[in-house]
Amino acid sequence: MTTRRDAVHDTLRKSEGFRSAQDVYAEMRLHGAKIGLTTVYRALQALADGGKVDVLRNDDGESVYRACATDTHHHHLVCRRCGHTVEVAGPAVERWAEMVGSEHGFTEVTHTVEVFGTCSTCSAEVKTG
């Protein structure tokens, strides 16, 4: 029985940027889906555990999710106004993190890197509007 989980995954796929669990839930209900908030949370966690979606925390500390195009390790460049997200690979950062870690004797080094900015569309709007 993975219908619900698939539905959640589909909803994420159709979204441009990162969406919160509450967000996904609200959208699914809007489109008439019969699903509970609990299930959305569980589906999202399962997808994240399985590496199917990426998770990060927004400024409010909420978990936000995104179905990413690539399976490989990558980071995100997120517009802080419209949420538009670009996936970026950064071999330089990977190497840097590894190096910094080993320099200080740390092992099993992982890292979180997120880049925020204002995308061209939004910065144009700010100027005109």
Next chain:
Amino acid sequence: MTTRRDAVHDTLRKSEGFRSAQDVYAEMRLHGAKIGLTTVYRALQALADGGKVDVLRNDDGESVYRACATDTHHHHLVCRRCGHTVEVAGPAVERWAEMVGSEHGFTEVTHTVEVFGTCSTCSAEVKTG
């Protein structure tokens, strides 16, 4: 009247790694300080706003704070077991983030970079214990 705020700041200074607001509050009470949870939150926010302390989110989504040695922009290498924290500068990362942003037409680019690992002390413990 900045006594409380200073007290909060002092408590942070005495700490090795990142501490949550609840944590700081509990510790201050332990040491006999008469202070309210609300005030700790407010003090921490004020300090963070003023750039006096660094904030990040731990895996639980809690805000954690740290009084850092340097005023300049830097990142952290945090031991995921003991919380031991090393401040690291990473010009390479700064440049990378800037580059990635401008490549995609993003302006006002900021970034968050945190590196987690297991420090030498802890990895030794894991092996023996």
Next chain:
DNA sequence: GGAGACTTTGACAATCATTTTCATTTTGGC
């Protein structure tokens, strides 16, 4: 020294995302 204005404080209630609980439903195998 004291009055008044303004800020800080803190107990408590309110919020809000997330998790837990638990009874019901569904699915799959037999």
Next chain:
DNA sequence: GCCAAAATGAAAATGATTGTCAAAGTCTCC
């Protein structure tokens, strides 16, 4: 059809954070 295991979801619980508001502290001006 029937049973066991997994999935579902409504409602309650949790827990960090924020808002409220009255009491207390601080400062200035007299």
